[in-house]
Amino acid sequence: MKSQKTQSAINTYLKETGGWVASQLEACTRCGICAEACHFYQALGNPEYAPIWKLEPLRRAYEQRFTVAGKLKLALGLEKKLADSDLEHWSKIVYEACTVCNKCAHVCPMGIQLGPLIHGVRAGMAAAGVVPADLAEATEKQKTVGSPLGVTDEMWRERIDWITDEWEAQIPVDKAGAESLVVFTSIELMKFPDNLAAVARILNRAGENWTVSSTGREVVNFGYFEADEELTRLFMYRVFKAAEELGVKRIIISECGHAYDAFRWAAPNMMKVPKGVEIAHISEYIHQLWKTGRIKLKEGAFDGETITFHDSCKIQRRGGIIKQPRELLRVLAPRSFKEMTPNKEQSLCCGGGGGVISIKEADANRYAVFEMKIEQLQEVQARAVCMVCSNCRLQFVDSVGHFNLPVKVHGLAELVSKALV
Ligand code: SF4
Ligand code: SF4
Incomplete structure (x- = not known):
């Protein structure tokens, strides 16, 4: 009917x-x-x-x-x-x-x-x-509270203060005149706070004039997952508005694939975007800092057990940021870095992106998909895997636990920060 x-x-x-x-x-x-x-x-x-x-x-x-x-x-x-x-x-x-x-x-x-x-x-x-109830609920929280995980303004400030203390990492907030606005996901804030600390350490070491924003503080876009155009625009508008108010030259998207896709490719086709503001993914920005000598890395810092790289669909296949993380990994683990097959544009998705991981009813599907990823990991006998998307990282951490695998899961910024000279 x-x-x-x-x-x-x-x-x-x-x-x-x-x-x-x-x-x-x-x-x-x-x-x-x-x-x-x-x-x-x-x-x-x-x-x-x-x-x-x-x-x-x-x-x-x-x-x-x-x-x-x-x-x-x-x-x-x-x-x-x-x-x-x-x-x-x-x-x-x-x-x-x-x-x-x-x-x-x-x-x-x-x-x-x-x-x-x-x-x-x-x-x-x-x-x-x-729309699946879990996805709709997260979208509603992002609309009303500003975060799909329900992180309020007060919780966000407390969390930033806690990360600053715990990791001794200075995180400038609402710094007018900063050149770069870095926008993180609630996943990083709540589940991988080490990632915020890692990015802060890298940018501070490079002498970057950067800030986070208390109003444009959420980079993930559940409107984009749902494909609700109005909400997709609203969630990106909050970040663009903060960028304009702060007068930054660039917005650096943290380790989130869908957010990079939304800001880099979708935004210019669906809304007014601030003129002259560059959009960069944190992995390509870190690579640029290293390439231009603004940070130095300890060669072979992660040599030892085999480490591999998981390509994120929106950052590598769609975004083309393929060689940058690999160049960094070849410095960090020149002898231990091994590629899974297939990789790069042809890589196998982890199964958690596109909002799938937030839907409880989809758990069986994403675990079934992850079993294919396990085969890839086992083929190269990986004991560690690195990636540049927190959504993928969440799927890996959860699935590695679910299947009880002896594999450590890392974000690229985390490894780079530990190898800073
Ligand atoms: S069925 Fe064939 S032509 Fe159609 S979308 Fe799939 S691959 Fe393309
Ligand atoms: S999950 Fe399957 S159907 Fe969906 S975009 Fe990827 S390959 Fe295509």
């Missing part, structure tokens, strides 16, 4: 199906190659997890409204109009079995951008209010 919420989803899909979306949908030859690239399909074998099937609500809305074939299928009863039950069904597929990693797009012979299209399917779900 079609209700107002289904109509909201259909309206969103029809609004989205301009020339670009239509051409993408029409180009698909149904070859099925993308299925083999999807870690959820590979790990669970569910045909509904094939990337192209995840576009089904968008395709049906488009074809039934705009194409002769779609109208005929409807008239002959070969296909039905979208109904509430369809939205409930696909909501579980696109939020709980997709990290929007976009690996499927890399193998599609027609060049179809499946990741952004699946984001579009999520947009319809968000408009209809058919």
